Amino acid sequence: MYKLRRLHLDTVGVPENRFADLTLETVSADGSPADSLIWMRNGSGKTTIMSLLIAHILPGRRDFLAARKRRRKGDVTRTLEDLVLGDDTAHVVAEWEAPDGAILLTGAVWEWTNKRRPVDHNGVGAQKLKRLFWTMRPDPELEGTDLADLPLTHRTRGTVDLERFGAYIRARAAAGADAVVVDQIEAWRRVLEQRGFDAELYRYFVTINATDGGIDTLFTDIRSENDFARYLLGFVADSGRAAAVRDLLSEVATELAQRPGYQTQQRFCVDAQPLLAAVADAHNRVTAAERARDTAGDRAAGFRRGLLAAAHDAERGARLAGERYTTLDGQRRDLHRRTEGARRRRDELLRLAALHRERDAKDELAAAEQERATARLVVRSWDAVPALLQLRRARAAVDTHRGARRRPEAVRHRLCAHWVRRPGRPHRQGPLHPRGDLVWGI
Structure with a gap:
């Protein structure tokens, strides 16, 4: 029997409780599969996790655990269609280990047609939910066959949808991997059987977990040996063949129970034969009335065909309009992406230009500050010229005065001689006082 090693949920769940790129490991410290317990608070998604695990093994709607689970009053019943939103490409991937240690990957992908969930997705609209089931054995010699290599929605940012993912698995199969992709429930059951995976075992898991009491609640309905025998037969027998035998025996029992009624009907027919003449006459009148009714019905059918043709034309126009809307919406999204890219490039260029302008302004400011400092130095230098001259x-x-004091006689004689020789000056005779002569000469 296969044992679960890892469970990966991606882009699935209701809006208020989503699973995006979540991996649950059920292995022990040595890496071998171990019996595990999911311990979470109420409303955190325990039933959803188990429902998705079972849903990719038993894809039938009646086997979805969250829809079958008997809840308390006021609780909301979930279906698989509730867990896949309009834009989702939902993935469930399980990694199993066989008794011989071989690893097997099984998975399912769900996606709404045109990525739009119908309003009546739990009714007729549920048929628009596309599904894909796949299995693959990891091969170390082949790239892209391990769980970590799969192009899931969250890893590829939504670029790989259901069709592209199916093409990816088929490409791995073409490369030599043991991989299969199907989209039908019966074919999926055969694929699992060919790999020794008994999916029917999990049907009893659904039955037991459909109630809060689990297996205790299940055995409360077994009150006798016959009840237990029926339950055991249901567990070991082929449900399809057993159902056919049961239906045949039920029909035979019904016919035997109705035999006294058939005999009574026979006696009634014998007694009613004389009255059939009157009935025949009434029948003729009814036939004439029916012909009149049929004539009126033919006219009404003509009107009905006209209305149906008009309705068909209207539906065709609506379908074409929807396709046109999808195309225009795709173009709008593409233009929006390109506009956003241009806007980001424009903002980056404006930022770089502002940085360059700021750098140039700072350079100019530094040069102006340098010129102003130089000009201030020149002004101060010119302002110091008169003081320097005076100094x-x-x-x-001072130097002249100091020299005069050291050589008073020489200076006196020179001055006096100069004074005597100057034209227009009177000639003085006799000795001169040194200080007075000096003053006079100056």
Whole structure:
């Protein structure tokens, strides 16, 4: 018997409780499959997880656990169609280990036609839910055959839909992998049987878990040996053949029970024979009335055909309009994506231009600051010129005064001689006072 190792749920669930790229491992520390218990609070998705696991093994709607489970008053009953939203490509993948250690992958994919869930998805609209069942054995020598390599919705950001995923599995089969893809329930059952996977065992899992009490509640209905024998026969017998035998025996029993009634009807017919003449006359009158009715019915049928033709034309127009809407919507989404891409590129270019303008402005500001500092230095230099000249003149005067004090006689004689030789000056005779002569000369 195969044992579950891993369960992967991707893009599936109701809007308020979704599973996206969730992997549940049911292995022990040494990597071997182990009996596991899902321990979660009420409403967190335990029943949904088990329902999806069983749904890809027993795809029939009557076998969906969440729909069969007897709930308390006020609880909401879920169907598989409730768990697949309009834009979903929902995946359920299970990794199993056979008694000989071989690994087997089984999975199912669900997707609504045209990615639109009908309003009556739990009624007639449920037929628009497309499904795909597949199985594959991982092969180390072939790329893309392991659970981690599968192009699931969340990993590919929704680019791989149901058709592309089916093509992917078929490509692995063409490359030599043990992989099969089917879309019919009976064919899926045969595929599992060929790989030694007994899907019918899980039907009793659904029966037991359909009630809150589980197996205890199931055995409350077995009150006698006959009840247990019926339950055991249902467990070991082929349900299809047993149902055919049961229906045949039921028909025979019904016929035997109705034999006294048939005898009574025979006596009635013998007694009613003289009255048939009157009935025949009435029948003739009824026949004439029926002919009149048929004539009126033919006219009404003509009107009906006209209305049906008009309705057909209207439906065809609506279908063409829907297809046109789908095409235009795809074009609109493509234009929106391209517009968003252009807008992002424009914003990036504007940001880069602003950065360049800011860098140029900073460079210009630094150059202006440097020029202003240089100009201030020049202005201060020119402002210091008069003071520098005065300083130099003062230093020259001080140097001259110091020299005069060191050489007073020489200076006096030069000054006096200069004064005597100057034209227009009177000639003085006699000795001169050094200080007075110096002042006079200056």
